[in-house]
Amino acid sequence: AQKVTQAQTEISVVEKEDVTLDCVYETRDTTYYLFWYKQPPSGELVFLIRRNSFDEQNEISGRYSWNFQKSTSSFNFTITASQVVDSAVYFCALSEEDTGRRALTFGSGTRLQVQP
Amino acid sequence: KAGVTQTPRYLIKTRGQQVTLSCSPISGHRSVSWYQQTPGQGLQFLFEYFSETQRNKGNFPGRFSGRQFSNSRSEMNVSTLELGDSALYLCASSSGSKREGRHNEQFFGPGTRLTVL
Numbered sequence: 451a452q453k454v455t456q457a458q459t460e461i462s463v464v465e466k467e468d469v470t471l472d473c474v475y476e477t478r479d480t481t482y483y484l485f486w487y488k489q490p491p492s493g494e495l496v497f498l499i500r501r502n503s504f505d506e507q508n509e510i511s512g513r514y515s516w517n518f519q520k521s522t523s524s525f526n527f528t529i530t531a532s533q534v535v536d537s538a539v540y541f542c543a544l545s546e547e548d549t550g551r552r553a554l555t556f557g558s559g560t561r562l563q564v565q566p
Numbered sequence: 567k568a569g570v571t572q573t574p575r576y577l578i579k580t581r582g583q584q585v586t587l588s589c590s591p592i593s594g595h596r597s598v599s600w601y602q603q604t605p606g607q608g609l610q611f612l613f614e615y616f617s618e619t620q621r622n623k624g625n626f627p628g629r630f631s632g633r634q635f636s637n638s639r640s641e642m643n644v645s646t647l648e649l650g651d652s653a654l655y656l657c658a659s660s661s662g663s664k665r666e667g668r669h670n671e672q673f674f675g676p677g678t679r680l681t682v683l
Contacts, residue, residue, distance in 0.1 A: 483670055493676060500670075
């Protein structure tokens with residue numbers, strides 16, 4: 451069965467520090483998608499990135515970067531030079547294609563607090 | 567494009583009552599999924615509707631049901647409310663069709679916070 455593990459429950463950093471959020475997943479499908487979402491205090495889940503299982507290229511978007519490694523079943527997210535506005539709960543999620551079950555399986559989330 | 571809208575944003579009910587939540591997807595999106603978020607269980611998938619048909623279902627009791635209308639708007643109903651149903655209910659929309667590409671990118675609404683007393 452599919453599973454997503456975010457072992458870090460809460461991380462606290464000081465502004466301008468770099469921070470990496472870990473995500474490890476389990477799936478039997480060969481075709482799957484991985485996602486990161488941000489949930490600010492308002493509650494809405496904000497889509498950050500989608501990556502499919504055949505594309506292991508790392509991606510950078512501004513201060514955000516993602517490292518996908520199939521060999522370790524990990525899809526880690528790094529925020530460079532963190533800012534107070536980055537404070538939120540971040541969720542990693544998995545969607546499987548082979549079984550047609552495209553529902554998102556979420557990790558338990560990592561709460562990031564960026565102190566000024 | 568307008569985002570996903572959910573109504574109401576907050577709701578207070580008592581045990582045994584029933585409740586209906588509404589979700590309007592992004593224009594052009596035909597897939598609507600519902601998720602429940604609680605502190606104890608996290609984010610859990612309830613069901614997905616595509617073109618008025620339930621396409622996927624999570625592991626929730628039959629008290630939880632939904633439907634989708636021809637304009638892709640969706641409603642979720644919970645009957646005989648229990649205290650444990652208190653949660654943030656999130657609706658997500660996506661194009662839902664592989665031919666349209668990026669079919670499983672799900673965009674979430676602000677949620678409906680349900681409190682059961």
